[in-house]
Amino acid sequence: MSKDKKVAFYTLGCKLNFSETSTIARSFKDEGFQKVDFSEKADIYVINTCSVTENADKRFKSIVKQAQKVNEDAFVIAVGCYAQLKPEELADVDGVDMVLGATEKFKITDYINDLTKHEFAEIHSCEIQDADFYVGAYSFGDRTRAFLKVQDGCDYKCTYCTIPLARGISRSDKLENVLKNAAEISAKGIKEIVLTGVNIGDYGKGEFGNKKHEHTFLDLVRALDEVDGIERLRISSIEPNLLKNETIDFVSQSKTFVPHFHIPLQSGSNDILKLMRRRYQRELYVDRVTQIKEVMPNACIGVDVIVGFPGETEEQFLETYRFLSDLDISYLHVFAYSERDNTLAAEMQGEVALKVRKKRSKMLRGLSAKKRRAFYESQINTSHTVLFESENKEGFIHGFTENYVKVKTHWNPDLVNTLHQIELKKIDEDGLVRFEYVDSSVLA
Structure with missing residues (x-):
């Protein structure tokens, strides 16, 4: 057929x-x-x-x-x-x-x-209880970077989230299989691998609900750093309570892991974090950001945040706004809370009106734009390595530095999937950064 x-x-x-x-x-x-x-x-x-x-x-x-x-x-x-x-x-x-x-x-x-x-x-x-085995996966062919799945499912019980109902318990790929997949990706000429999963900091739990960690996330990071041929490794979203200082310190000294972290916060109010059943308070989040910036001053830090969670008062929202405004972060992913069936949050009192959720989202998106601009400005006249993407967008080719600054230059197909040493020079009208080559030769 x-x-x-x-x-x-x-x-x-x-x-x-x-x-x-x-x-x-x-x-x-x-x-x-x-x-x-x-x-x-x-x-x-x-x-x-x-x-x-x-x-x-x-x-x-x-x-x-x-x-x-x-x-x-x-x-x-x-x-x-x-x-x-x-x-x-x-x-x-x-x-x-x-x-x-x-x-x-x-x-x-x-x-x-x-x-x-x-x-x-x-x-x-x-039945989701039957999703207790692990299936490895990775993407390639569509992009200049590959997404490598290392973990699936989640054992956390955040009150707003349906992911445990959709994907089942936390379980991980075997370390040797992750390394084999990483080597396969590298052999295809892909320059950057992004580690992905539902809760990747929980890496190590086996199949069938086995809670014993054969390896930790730090073990995984250390082993991947030794795989031949990988130019860049990037950690996708990781819970602040699972991002340990040892991992941050290792990334700062790594051959291949880049100084870019995406760390969900969800709220800057400890009261709301408790209602969400998050496993940390804002003080721990500050500690993580401080540690990253101490050892990697040019690191990019992205933040997930939810506005309009049931019971979130105007003062609690402003507490989140001020908290994020004062924090040395680089950009925000803002989500307006939406009710999901079979979650505890959907049954909570204190529903926030949709127009209020939209207003709060708009305020935080404005803050995100300011944060990104300030981060980009802090990088002007500094040297970085850029990996160019494959799309021709209105006569320009785009790329990302190792610390996730988005740059642009005139379209040249020879640049696709190549790494170059550059110096960031100015921010264009569209918010992207122009640069000069430090060395015109291709790094990889």
């Missing part, structure tokens, strides 16, 4: 989803399918869903319509977090033919016996 059949993919959500989509795509290729762009005519469209925000839920329907416009007879499959949490809801969307849950998505080609569209969509979804 796969002979001459085409398949296309669309990914919503996080870096972890991108790594898993890429792995699922390789399973189709192994079965003889040809992968095409989502905008092209395909026989099968696979949509990897997210359910972190209400907006991701809504976008799913528009993406299905997008696929149907290209080929109304195509077979549409939904996988991912939303597919695990609300399979019936997705199955009811006009045009959807199959919905696969948390464990079934990795065996997707086993479920495709024929591509005949039926009146009702098929659902294959496990």
